[in-house]
Amino acid sequence: MILYGKPVADALLDNAASKIDNLAGKTPKLVIITNPNDPASQVYAKNKIKACVLCGINVETIAMPENSTTQQYLNLLAKLNQDKKVTGIIVQLPIHKTADEKIVSSAINKEKDVDGFLKDSYFPPCTPAGIIHMLDFYKGKGFLAGKNAVVIGRSEIVGRPMAKLLLDRDATVTICHSKTENLKDFTKHADVIISAVGKPNFLTSDMVKPNACVIDVGINRVNGKLVGDCDFENLKDLCDITPVPGGVGPMTVATLVHRLPILYQKQLQKEAEHEK
Numbered sequence: 001m002i003l004y005g006k007p008v009a010d011a012l013l014d015n016a017a018s019k020i021d022n023l024a025g026k027t028p029k030l031v032i033i034t035n036p037n038d039p040a041s042q043v044y045a046k047n048k049i050k051a052c053v054l055c056g057i058n059v060e061t062i063a064m065p066e067n068s069t070t071q072q073y074l075n076l077l078a079k080l081n082q083d084k085k086v087t088g089i090i091v092q093l094p095i096h097k098t099a100d101e102k103i104v105s106s107a108i109n110k111e112k113d114v115d116g117f118l119k120d121s122y123f124p125p126c127t128p129a130g131i132i133h134m135l136d137f138y139k140g141k142g143f144l145a146g147k148n149a150v151v152i153g154r155s156e157i158v159g160r161p162m163a164k165l166l167l168d169r170d171a172t173v174t175i176c177h178s179k180t181e182n183l184k185d186f187t188k189h190a191d192v193i194i195s196a197v198g199k200p201n202f203l204t205s206d207m208v209k210p211n212a213c214v215i216d217v218g219i220n221r222v223n224g225k226l227v228g229d230c231d232f233e234n235l236k237d238l239c240d241i242t243p244v245p246g247g248v249g250p251m252t253v254a255t256l257v258h259r260l261p262i263l264y265q266k267q268l269q270k271e272a273e274h275e276k
Ligand code: NDP
Pocket: 127, 152, 153, 154, 155, 156, 157, 158, 159, 176, 177, 178, 179, 180, 183, 196, 197, 198, 199, 217, 218, 219, 220, 248, 249, 252, 253
């Protein structure tokens, strides 16, 4: 079975839109801080803007000028953190090389961290959260319990939080990375494989057991074409697999948009408590 992201993402976006309808004319606002020099980050920002507009969310993009310093980012974030009209803030990575990505990313208020990148954020990062949602949709909520899951990649925004969410669902989890020896020994026994490496044709059919479930997080460009980490053509008849594009990507965006009315209501509640 091909696990398309679009129907799952559309259902999430519909749900977000109806939550916004219930806000009686009040509208959450997302601010995306972009790096106009990075074409990939521009594409990611554009997809988020499109989905927000569809759901009736206001979006503002702020393009940081070339050579922006850490302090310039911090000044802007301090202003946005204080601004009651701003519900969520995204610093679209990568930022300008003249600023420190870690310092900048961690300066967003937890109340406005829609990406879920902060350690104490209300939410886990969007990509792994979206993948769990997708697995629930296609496989049912109890599917992961007792399954042998292999996550390839150990980044802070995909691999590590993915492993935690799988563990929270009672899967038996192995995290593999560039120093893992004999990767195939792990993947070949996995019921679920999450590939978040960023290398085309990395996961091939000889590495996967029949009827496994493969989630391809990778985004790579080959001859101008977008592809994932997996040899999709040879895997699609062997196991369940997400396509690239059209698999995990739409889920990441929809998960993010779905959080905005939730954050908005939390902020309204907090304000009301202050006023008491
Ligand atoms: P990182 O580059 O931060 O992490 C890549 C991981 O892959 C690292 O942990 C690295 O190991 C591991 N790796 C590299 N080579 C090998 C190898 N030969 N064998 C096993 N592991 C290896 O990337 P991200 O986690 O940020 O993203 C991963 C991919 O997912 C990228 O293609 C990115 O574009 C895509 N992505 C897609 C999203 C979506 O919405 N679809 C969202 C976010 C990311 P080590 O730690 O040892 O270096």
